[in-house]
Amino acid sequence: MKEKELMVKVEKVNKFYKKLHVLRDIDLEVHKGEVVVLIGSSGSGKTTLLRCINHLETIDSGCIYVDGEPIGCWVDENGVTRRDPERILNQKRSRIGMVFQRFNLFAHMTVLENVMLALTTVQKTPKEKAKEIAIQQLRHVGLENKMAAYPSRLSGGQQQRVAIARSLAMEPKLMLFDEPTSALDPELVGEVLETMTNLAREGMTMIVVTHEMGFAREVGKRILFLHDGVILEEGTPEEMLNRPKTERAKAFLSKVL
Amino acid sequence: MTLEITAIALAIGLFIGLIAGLCKMSKSKAFSTPAIFYVELFRNTPELVQLIWIYYCLPILFGLQMVAITSCILALGLNAGGYLAEVFRAGIQAVDKGQIEAARALGLSHYQTLQKITLPLAIRTMLPPFVNQSIALLKNSSLVSVLGVADLTYRAQTVSTMTFRPIEVFTAAAVLYFILCTILSYVARFSEKRLVAYR
Numbered sequence: 001m002k003e004k005e006l007m008v009k010v011e012k013v014n015k016f017y018k019k020l021h022v023l024r025d026i027d028l029e030v031h032k033g034e035v036v037v038l039i040g041s042s043g044s045g046k047t048t049l050l051r052c053i054n055h056l057e058t059i060d061s062g063c064i065y066v067d068g069e070p071i072g073c074w075v076d077e078n079g080v081t082r083r084d085p086e087r088i089l090n091q092k093r094s095r096i097g098m099v100f101q102r103f104n105l106f107a108h109m110t111v112l113e114n115v116m117l118a119l120t121t122v123q124k125t126p127k128e129k130a131k132e133i134a135i136q137q138l139r140h141v142g143l144e145n146k147m148a149a150y151p152s153r154l155s156g157g158q159q160q161r162v163a164i165a166r167s168l169a170m171e172p173k174l175m176l177f178d179e180p181t182s183a184l185d186p187e188l189v190g191e192v193l194e195t196m197t198n199l200a201r202e203g204m205t206m207i208v209v210t211h212e213m214g215f216a217r218e219v220g221k222r223i224l225f226l227h228d229g230v231i232l233e234e235g236t237p238e239e240m241l242n243r244p245k246t247e248r249a250k251a252f253l254s255k256v257l
Numbered sequence: 258m259t260l261e262i263t264a265i266a267l268a269i270g271l272f273i274g275l276i277a278g279l280c281k282m283s284k285s286k287a288f289s290t291p292a293i294f295y296v297e298l299f300r301n302t303p304e305l306v307q308l309i310w311i312y313y314c315l316p317i318l319f320g321l322q323m324v325a326i327t328s329c330i331l332a333l334g335l336n337a338g339g340y341l342a343e344v345f346r347a348g349i350q351a352v353d354k355g356q357i358e359a360a361r362a363l364g365l366s367h368y369q370t371l372q373k374i375t376l377p378l379a380i381r382t383m384l385p386p387f388v389n390q391s392i393a394l395l396k397n398s399s400l401v402s403v404l405g406v407a408d409l410t411y412r413a414q415t416v417s418t419m420t421f422r423p424i425e426v427f428t429a430a431a432v433l434y435f436i437l438c439t440i441l442s443y444v445a446r447f448s449e450k451r452l453v454a455y456r
Contacts, residue, residue, distance in 0.1 A: 054362055086366060094364025104359035108377050118363035121373060163359075170363065 006068070007032045007174055007205040008053060013062035015048060015229075022048050024229040026062070030174075035206045037216040037237075040226035041252055046209045049226070050176050053207065054096040055089060066096060067173050094122045097167030097175040101182050103159040105151035105166070111138065112147040115166045123170070137165040141195050157188030161195050168199075175199065177208040213257055217241055225249045259409040260437070262330055263395045269334025270394070274341025281346050292342065299339030304397050308332040312404050329401040337394050344390065348383035349375055381452050388445035392438045399434070409433060 008030035015023035022045045030036050038046040051057040053064055055072035064071045071092055073083045084092070106114050115134035119125040125133070138144045141161040151159055160180055167175060177196065181189040193215050200206055200219045210216060216223055216237055223240040225233040225248075233240065233249045241257070244250045280292035299307065312328040315321050323331070352375050360370040402411035413430035417423045 056358060056362060090364045090366050092364075093362060096362075098359070098362040100355060100359060102355050104353075104355040106356055106359070106374055106378075107353070108381070117360075117373060118365065121369050122364040166363070 005031050007034070007066065008207070009065040010049075010053070011063045011065075013049075013052060013064060014060050015045075015052060015057065016060050022229050023052070023059075026229070026231060028224070028231065030205060030207060032205055033203045034221050035200045035208065035219050037220040037223045038207065038209045038226060039211070039213075039216065039223060039252070039256075044226040045229040046226045047178055050178050050207060050209055053174075053176060054093050054098055056098070066092065071096075090122065094118060094170050095173050097164075097170065097172035099160070099163050099167060099175065099177045099180045101179040103151070103156070103163045103183070105159055105162055107151055110148050110150055111143065111154070111162050114151070114162060115169050118166070118170055133169055134165075137169045138162070140168065141165045155188055156184045157191045160184065160192045164192075164195055164199070172204075174205045174207070177206065177210065179209050179211070181210065181212055211256055213241060213253075225252065227252075258407055259395070259398050262326070262333065262398045262401060262406070262408060263391075265330050266333035266337055266398070267391055267394055269330065270337025270341050270390075273335065273338030275345050277338060277342035278345030278349065281342060282349065296339045296342050299336050300343075304333075304336055305400050305403065307336055308400055308404065311335075325404040326401070326406050329398075329404060329406050333394060333397060333401070336397070337390060340390050340393075341387070344383050344386045345379070347386075348379035351382050352378045381449075384445060384449050384452065388442055391445075392441055395438055395441065396434065 006029055008028065010026055010028040013023055013026040014021070026045075026049060028036075028049075038049065040046050048057060052059050053066065053071065055064075058072065063074050069092060071084075072089060073081055076082050105111075106117065109117065112131070112134055115137055116127075116130045119130035119133060120127060135144055135147065138147060141164055143158060143161055143165065146154060146158060146162070151162070154162065164175075164180075180196070181192050184192065189212065193212060196206070196208070196215070197219050208215075208220070218237075220237050222234060223237050224231050225240065225244070225246075227248050233244065233246050240249070241253065244253055277292045277295055280288040281296065283289050283292075308329060311332040312323070312325060315328065316323065356374055356378065357370055360374045365373065398408060399410040401408050402414065405411065409430055413426050417426040420426065
């Protein structure tokens with residue numbers, strides 16, 4: 001029963017960039033509906049860990065499961081490493097939402113087309129139905145009136161909300177956020193965090209890399225502090241932000257708080 | 258005739274260029290090496306030599322007998338393909354990696370990403386060099402007159418020898434080339450404006 005409640009399971013994951021050991025034996029479990037916040041200085045591996053979860057980066061050893069299914073590769077009972085064929089991997093990926101620091105909206109498509117694209121191409125949803133879903137998702141993030149606009153006409157905050165709607169249209173089981181507010185002007189951060197907070201309230205499972213400690217405190221169920229590719233410390237926001245145990249976490253938090 | 262040759266050769270060039278450009282970017286040497294060889298071969302030999310070689314040598318070497326116009330179109334198309342391969346490669350490599358990643362993260366396959374995201378975005382940056390190449394091709398098509406294909410230049414030569422008026426005839430031919438090329442660049446500028454409307 002406990003297995004069933006798990007959304008993400010990361011088992012002894014190692015990742016190298018050439019000789020640089022960026023993730024060292026990472027173990028992580030995220031339950032359904034849980035919001036986990038990853039913090040740590042740059043180069044600590046938090047973004048890499050996030051990217052490994054939907055296989056944008058390959059891992060060198062270990063295994064990652066999302067909703068009980070291995071992502072990308074796994075080791076079978078005979079100890080042989082198996083890889084997902086591309087078609088299967090794409091299907092799995094389409095149910096893992098990813099929001100990037102630099103929004104990455106498709107510049108040559110309108111807001112509506114951005115949200116519809118994966119529905120029509122990956123899930124083969126008929127156009128009319130896809131449009132309906134897309135409009136609904138845009139309403140969800142409060143941008144239905146920007147439907148016909150191109151991304152370049154929107155503010156950074158609006159672009160990021162469209163990016164969130166684009167992911168939500170695929171009915172993801174899990175949402176990954178990679179510093180979603182780091183590229184935004186300070187006055188635009190609020191609207192994106194608000195959208196994310198609403199999403200968390202609706203019960204979405206989320207893993208968030210962020211420097212927004214206010215968000216981490218209010219919305220996060222758990223905070224993980226990464227350092228040199230290791231989860232050095234973890235705890236509830238209250239424990240982590242007020243009484244960090246390790247010196248490194250103390251030093252990091254004193255800089256960002 | 259000039260326009261027909263240019264259009265068909267351009268179509269061939271685009272097709273081969275896209276494939277060669279993609280192969281050149283491939284991580285696998287089996288794809289990239291032949292593509293590099295092809296591009297270098299056609300970029301580093303004169304068009305006229307390629308034309309003559311394909312017309313005279315190909316039949317001897319492979320017993321492949323072609324009418325002059327076919328070999329002309331083939332030669333010009335292969336030549337344009339060599340240049341266009343580079344245009345495609347540069348255009349595709351200039352596409353923002355983030356948008357490609359976003360498409361992959363949404364579950365689009367390699368091919369779907371290329372078709373829906375990478376190529377449409379790349380075309381915007383490729384348009385100016387692409388027009389250059391079309392204009393070059395239109396002008397290079399005058400070379401086919403050497404093989405007796407009745408294009409604009411060949412006709413001009415015939416008329417000039419019949420009328421003994423080389424100045425008027427060749428000036429008229431030059432003006433015609435000029436007008437054709439100018440129209441081409443205007444069409445390109447217009448379509449570029451429409452394509453980048455999103456900026």
